[in-house]
Amino acid sequence: MGSGYRELKERAWAANMEIPRLGLAIATFGNVSAFDRAAGVMAIKPSGVAYPALRAEDLVVVDLEGRVVEGTLRPSSDTRTHLVLYRAWPGLGGIVHTHSTYATGWAQALRPIPIYGTTHADHLAEDVPCTALMTAEATARDYELETGNQILEVFRTRDPHHTPMVLVAGHGPFTWGGSVEQAVYHAQVLEEIARMAFITRTIDPGSARLPEHLVRKHFERKHGAKAYYGQK
Numbered sequence: 294m295g296s297g298y299r300e301l302k303e304r305a306w307a308a309n310m311e312i313p314r315l316g317l318a319i320a321t322f323g324n325v326s327a328f329d330r331a332a333g334v335m336a337i338k339p340s341g342v343a344y345p346a347l348r349a350e351d352l353v354v355v356d357l358e359g360r361v362v363e364g365t366l367r368p369s370s371d372t373r374t375h376l377v378l379y380r381a382w383p384g385l386g387g388i389v390h391t392h393s394t395y396a397t398g399w400a401q402a403l404r405p406i407p408i409y410g411t412t413h414a415d416h417l418a419e420d421v422p423c424t425a426l427m428t429a430e431a432t433a434r435d436y437e438l439e440t441g442n443q444i445l446e447v448f449r450t451r452d453p454h455h456t457p458m459v460l461v462a463g464h465g466p467f468t469w470g471g472s473v474e475q476a477v478y479h480a481q482v483l484e485e486i487a488r489m490a491f492i493t494r495t496i497d498p499g500s501a502r503l504p505e506h507l508v509r510k511h512f513e514r515k516h517g518a519k520a521y522y523g524q525k
């Protein structure tokens with residue numbers, strides 16, 4: 294490939310290819326970026342390229358100011374949203390945006406996803422938050438940048454490392470992680486808990502949230518200082 298960013302682009306490419314494989318997007322929907330903090334650059338899907346045609350060398354390397362460092366294609370139209378999050382939150386290694394069906398359903402209903410069960414609590418200890426709908430003024434100003442700002446607004450009172458996902462109202466989900474592979478995993482988890490919550494609410498619209506002691510137990514056995522889930 295003759296690239297200084299070969300490994301980053303290959304990881305970003307592999308992560309992008311997981312999105313259709315996992316049923317999280319069709320056609321050209323969605324985009325994944327992988328971030329190299331030491332180099333201060335991300336590799337992101339090019340705009341409007343369908344997944345089957347996507348090659349690792351097509352990934353576009355962009356710095357934190359949005360300048361293309363490597364690549365001949367235009368980066369994803371959502372590039373500025375990704376950059377807002379990488380600039381604001383140290384420790385992110387990847388970001389995923391999809392229009393996965395159930396998560397997008399909740400986003401379109403402008404509803405946070407209630408924490409109904411332990412599958413949800415294993416990954417985050419609160420409802421999946423949903424942003425406000427964007428105003429006409431913000432939309433006209435800089436839509437993709439403002440999408441990032443709306444996500445930051447939701448996280449003024451939250452830790453993005455504890456809640457690695459959000460619904461953008463009327464649009465769809467963004468997820469992230471310490472690595473791009475973890476960000477993809479969170480996109481898959483989000484879709485599953487969105488689907489489970491839809492089913493729960495369909496069975497009983499009055500379903501109660503999981504009690505706090507069970508939320509804490511499940512979240513902390515995987516994430517807390519005393520985590521003990523899984524192998525050492």
Ligand SMILES: [Zn+2]
Pocket residue numbers: 323390391392464465
């Ligand atoms: Zn979108």
